[in-house]
Structure formats: C-alpha cells, structure tokens
Amino acid sequence: MGHVDHGKTSLLDALRKEKVAAGEAGGITQHIGAYQTTTQNGVVISFIDTPGHAAFTAMRARGAKVTDIVILVVAADDGVMPQTVEAINHAKAAEAPIIVAINKMDKAEADPTRVKNELLQHEIIAEDMGGDTQMIEVSAQTGAGLENLLEAVALQSEVMELKSNAERGGEGIVIEAKLDKGRGPVATVLIQRGSLRVGDVFVVGQVSGRVRALVNDLGEQIDMAGPSAPVEVLGSGGVPGAGDVFSVVETEARAREVAEYRERKAREKSSASGPRAASLDQMMQQLKDSDAAEIALVVKGDVQGSVEAIVQAAEKLGTEEVAARAVLAGVGGITESDITLAAASNAIVLGFNVRANNQARTAAEAAGIEIRYYNVIYDLVDDLKAAMAGLLSPDLRETPLGSAEILEVFSVSKTGKVAGCQVREGLVRRGARVRLIRDDIVIHEGELSSLRRFKDEVKEVNAGQECGMAF
Structure with missing residues (x-):
C-alpha cells in the first residue's frame, strides 16, 4: 500500500x-x-x-x-x-x-x-x-x-509463525469477482487454510457451486491450491462479493442450504435494520446497551491546525466510561473513501468548514452514516460532550434549497462584486443563507442580499436558469 x-x-x-x-x-x-x-x-x-x-x-x-x-x-x-x-x-x-x-x-x-x-x-x-x-x-x-x-x-x-494445515478442506477470502463472458462467474480466491481441489463443493457468501477449474497466477490450470495461494475459481452459481468467505463443504445439498440461509438472513437484515447506528444519539444508545465504551470519529477540516485541535479536544473529553478515538483525521473535503472507512469502523463523520462531495453524500445515505458539519470548534466539542453524556438536544438541521455554480464575477458600481451563476439543482431564493464552497472547502457563509435575473430583482430562480447574486 x-x-x-x-x-x-x-x-x-x-x-x-x-x-x-x-x-x-x-x-x-x-x-x-x-x-x-x-x-x-x-x-x-x-x-x-x-x-x-x-x-x-x-x-x-x-x-x-x-x-x-x-x-x-x-x-x-x-x-x-x-x-x-x-x-x-x-x-x-x-x-x-x-x-x-x-x-x-x-x-x-x-x-x-x-x-x-x-x-x-x-x-x-x-x-x-x-x-x-x-x-x-x-x-x-x-x-x-x-x-x-x-x-x-x-x-x-x-x-x-504463520502456519496452516494443508490437509483440511479449503477456506479462503474472495479478493475480487467478475462475470466473464466465456467462463461465467469467476472468483479470485486467496486460500487461507487447507487445500482447494477441482471437484470440491463450496459455498461463498450467498452463492454455492462446485469447482470446475482452478487457474493460478501464471494463467495455468492446476488441480490443487494450498494455503496462501491465489487462484481463480470457476464454477460458482453466481458472482460473490469481494471480501466474502469461501469454504469447502461436504455435499451440494449442504452448500445450497447454507447459501439459501445466508441469502434469507441478508434479506431480513436489509428489510429490518435500515441504516446502522452511525449517528451520535444512536451510537450513545448502543454504547449504553453494551459495555463497549468508545466513540469512533472521522474528522475532516479545512486546515491541519483545526483538525489537530479537534482530535485533541475529543480525546480530552474521554471519561472512565466512554472515550473518543479519531480513526482518521485529515485535511480537505469529505470523500467516498472517508465514508467507507467510517462504515467499516462504525464511526461518525465530522466536517469542520468542509463539505462532502456528491459521491460521499450518496454513500453516507446508503450506509446510514451521519455527517455533521461545524464551523465553530466549541459547537463541535459541546455536541461531543453532550453525546458522551448521552444528552443530545435536538440539533439545528439545515434544509438544502439548491446549488448554483459561479461562472463569472462582475463588478457593479452600486453593489460591488456580483456573481454570475447558473442554478444547478433545486432553486435559489433571495434572503436565504448561502455558503460559498471551493474544492469542498467553505470559504464564506452569509446571506443572499440581492438576486437578479437580467436587470430585474427577483424572489427566486429555478434550476437551469442563470442569475446574478450578491452576498
């Protein structure tokens, strides 16, 4: 890496x-x-x-x-x-x-x-x-x-002392899997324990199958793969997911039974659970129910200084019952990879003067990860303190009205600088709160004082139209 x-x-x-x-x-x-x-x-x-x-x-x-x-x-x-x-x-x-x-x-x-x-x-x-x-x-x-x-x-x-018994049935992890036009589902498996042979019946994730062929890293067909060997396995009933566990079982009936059970469980889980607990209050509730006492955080800020200050402040807030730990602290906008890490570590994402890009927002919604935005360190620390005490008061929610892109900046004698914009999504309303974002970093917050279409002052402008704004 x-x-x-x-x-x-x-x-x-x-x-x-x-x-x-x-x-x-x-x-x-x-x-x-x-x-x-x-x-x-x-x-x-x-x-x-x-x-x-x-x-x-x-x-x-x-x-x-x-x-x-x-x-x-x-x-x-x-x-x-x-x-x-x-x-x-x-x-x-x-x-x-x-x-x-x-x-x-x-x-x-x-x-x-x-x-x-x-x-x-x-x-x-x-x-x-x-x-x-x-x-x-x-x-x-x-x-x-x-x-x-x-x-x-x-x-x-x-x-x-890395050792493994090569005599037992094969077990491993899927590194990647794809659907090949000529060969059907192909899974690249890293064998971790035991040996995998052609003809073995296996179950991987929610699919089962029988090994039709094994291809090693040189592209040669082989009959058997031992521990730590990477091989392509042909013969699964569907495409498994990367990271699924691959196990050899005795009979095809058993393999199908296990695969169907896992599929059913996955369906139940997706319909019942909805998003996981990655919002502050849910997390505190979970911590109360269990004895695990740690809040994992992913912190992103506009400058290194603020990020370090936030991480230190969060670590100082720790008590005997609960501690805060930053899984990742970095500078720049919130990216999809930050959300993946947050989901893996069951962490909440804190943005200080930065915003999440579109892919990150979509990923966060899908994974049920809460992204909290702040522009004052004290607010952030107070929220964390309240969360650790289990007393989160209702927070101020923002409803995004729309977004616009600044195409050009003009100087107008009476008003000063005016931004010529195109509204990308939603609508823009005069008097609304605005935030100027460059490269996912907030550079200005304020109010929309003037909104013009051609020469006329208007109340709102919809997506797809161009307008002039002054802040």
Missing part, C-alpha cells in the same frame, strides 16, 4: 520479473490482482496488489483479514503523503505488521532519512532508530534491494 505514484505497481512488476523465467512468451500476463514469488531460500510469498484503499477498507468492513503483512511503499524523493497516512491507518486498524519499502532510491533527490523521520510522527520507528519496523531501501527501476525486501518479509513471517 502507499501513496499514488510512489511506485507500488512498478515495485510489484520488478519483483515478478526477477522471479519469472524470461523464457516464457513475452514475459507473463497478470491474471489476478495477486501472485506469488519465491525468495532465494525457497520461501513462497503471495502479494496482493491493493486496488486503492477504498477496496481494502471495504474488505475490512466485511471482517476480512486478507493480509498477514503490509508493505508500505514510500517514495524516497517525496516522503510521507496523505495516502501514505491513510494506508498506515488502515494497516493499524487491521492489526497487520508493517514493513516499509523506501522506493525510488535511484533518484538523485532520494532522502531515506527524511522518510524515516516523517514516519516517526505516525509511530512507525525504524530498527536503526531503536524501533521494531524493518525499513528496506529499494529501487523498482534498477532492481536494487528487492532481494532484501523479500528476505524481510520472510523474516517477519518467521517471527509471526
């Missing part, structure tokens, strides 16, 4: 090229988002290329512990970036040990010491600084340090 453009995929390509005999026609086609390489000492390692963090979080939300070890890729010339921090949060939440690969060491401006110092802020301490995290300097371009990286993984796995 790591930040965009820090060289995750090129590092994986380099690791794979080293291990694949050059004799194969044109190298190798990558079939699966996971594949195996072997170290010089014969240790087999399976790599999963995490397709963005959102997918990784979604898998975690389903309770899937997919990886044993996380390799955090950080570019030596770029240092720790926002997604690096996000990756660290995900790895810590999944309780997976981290090995840091400091990539792009072939560049002139590479500075590994800076990377190590920046990682200190996130409690990741290199071995040479007295910590327990292995940090390996590599270059995907020149291939330097790759063998050391594989040895570090092998060493970490020895420490963790």
Whole structure:
C-alpha cells in the first residue's frame, strides 16, 4: 500500500520479473490482482496488489483479514503523503505488521532519512532508530534491494509463525469477482487454510457451486491450491462479493442450504435494520446497551491546525466510561473513501468548514452514516460532550434549497462584486443563507442580499436558469 505514484505497481512488476523465467512468451500476463514469488531460500510469498484503499477498507468492513503483512511503499524523493497516512491507518486498524519499502532510491533527490523521520510522527520507528519496523531501501527501476525486501518479509513471517494445515478442506477470502463472458462467474480466491481441489463443493457468501477449474497466477490450470495461494475459481452459481468467505463443504445439498440461509438472513437484515447506528444519539444508545465504551470519529477540516485541535479536544473529553478515538483525521473535503472507512469502523463523520462531495453524500445515505458539519470548534466539542453524556438536544438541521455554480464575477458600481451563476439543482431564493464552497472547502457563509435575473430583482430562480447574486 502507499501513496499514488510512489511506485507500488512498478515495485510489484520488478519483483515478478526477477522471479519469472524470461523464457516464457513475452514475459507473463497478470491474471489476478495477486501472485506469488519465491525468495532465494525457497520461501513462497503471495502479494496482493491493493486496488486503492477504498477496496481494502471495504474488505475490512466485511471482517476480512486478507493480509498477514503490509508493505508500505514510500517514495524516497517525496516522503510521507496523505495516502501514505491513510494506508498506515488502515494497516493499524487491521492489526497487520508493517514493513516499509523506501522506493525510488535511484533518484538523485532520494532522502531515506527524511522518510524515516516523517514516519516517526505516525509511530512507525525504524530498527536503526531503536524501533521494531524493518525499513528496506529499494529501487523498482534498477532492481536494487528487492532481494532484501523479500528476505524481510520472510523474516517477519518467521517471527509471526504463520502456519496452516494443508490437509483440511479449503477456506479462503474472495479478493475480487467478475462475470466473464466465456467462463461465467469467476472468483479470485486467496486460500487461507487447507487445500482447494477441482471437484470440491463450496459455498461463498450467498452463492454455492462446485469447482470446475482452478487457474493460478501464471494463467495455468492446476488441480490443487494450498494455503496462501491465489487462484481463480470457476464454477460458482453466481458472482460473490469481494471480501466474502469461501469454504469447502461436504455435499451440494449442504452448500445450497447454507447459501439459501445466508441469502434469507441478508434479506431480513436489509428489510429490518435500515441504516446502522452511525449517528451520535444512536451510537450513545448502543454504547449504553453494551459495555463497549468508545466513540469512533472521522474528522475532516479545512486546515491541519483545526483538525489537530479537534482530535485533541475529543480525546480530552474521554471519561472512565466512554472515550473518543479519531480513526482518521485529515485535511480537505469529505470523500467516498472517508465514508467507507467510517462504515467499516462504525464511526461518525465530522466536517469542520468542509463539505462532502456528491459521491460521499450518496454513500453516507446508503450506509446510514451521519455527517455533521461545524464551523465553530466549541459547537463541535459541546455536541461531543453532550453525546458522551448521552444528552443530545435536538440539533439545528439545515434544509438544502439548491446549488448554483459561479461562472463569472462582475463588478457593479452600486453593489460591488456580483456573481454570475447558473442554478444547478433545486432553486435559489433571495434572503436565504448561502455558503460559498471551493474544492469542498467553505470559504464564506452569509446571506443572499440581492438576486437578479437580467436587470430585474427577483424572489427566486429555478434550476437551469442563470442569475446574478450578491452576498
């Protein structure tokens, strides 16, 4: 895992090229988002290329512990970036040990010491600084340090004593699944325990089937796959979801029974439960009913200073019975990935002078996650305090009337600056409260003092029309 453009995929390509005999026609086609390489000492390692963090979080939300070890890729010339921090949060939440690969060491401006110092802020301490995290300097371009990286993984796995019984029935996790035109439903499965053979009857999520064929990461058909092997499985009755658990069962009747039971349960759950408890008052009620005493928060703000202040204030509010913990604290608008993380951690989302984009709003509605917006830190802290005391008073709700996009700004002698706008959705009404948002960050709040269409002052303007506004 790591930040965009820090060289995750090129590092994986380099690791794979080293291990694949050059004799194969044109190298190798990558079939699966996971594949195996072997170290010089014969240790087999399976790599999963995490397709963005959102997918990784979604898998975690389903309770899937997919990886044993996380390799955090950080570019030596770029240092720790926002997604690096996000990756660290995900790895810590999944309780997976981290090995840091400091990539792009072939560049002139590479500075590994800076990377190590920046990682200190996130409690990741290199071995040479007295910590327990292995940090390996590599270059995907020149291939330097790759063998050391594989040895570090092998060493970490020895420490963790990763073992599995290969004789029992296969069990694993679906990494991805798709509907293939020629082959039907295809699930990429990472075997975690036991062995999977052609002809085995299995159940995965809400579908069942019989293994028609197994395809390994080299695209070859195989008869059996052992623990930690990534394989494509053909023969399921439908397309399972990423993160579903895959289990071998004795008979087809049993498989169908389990699949039907799960499907029924899922239907009941979706009709009965509605949104989960991810609003403050519901969460406090749940905490009262259980003994678990922790409010998880996702905090996003317009500047780092406010975000840090909010996180510190929230942590100080903790009492013996209940504590607040920030799962993620970052700068910028609220994105879909924040909502996914909130759903996975059952957290509430707090926005300080920022707004959620459309995808995030839709995702939040679907998952029943409450997003609370604030522009005064004290209000936010008071709300949290009240929530922790279990006394949330009815809050001031805003009803969005509509939104408009500013196309041009004019200077008018009497009124000053006027915004020429097009109304995108809903309607715009004179005298309503307005908020100016640039890049999901609130830059002004006030009242709509003047609303004109052509030269005339009007009361309201509907979607699709253009108008002039003064604030």
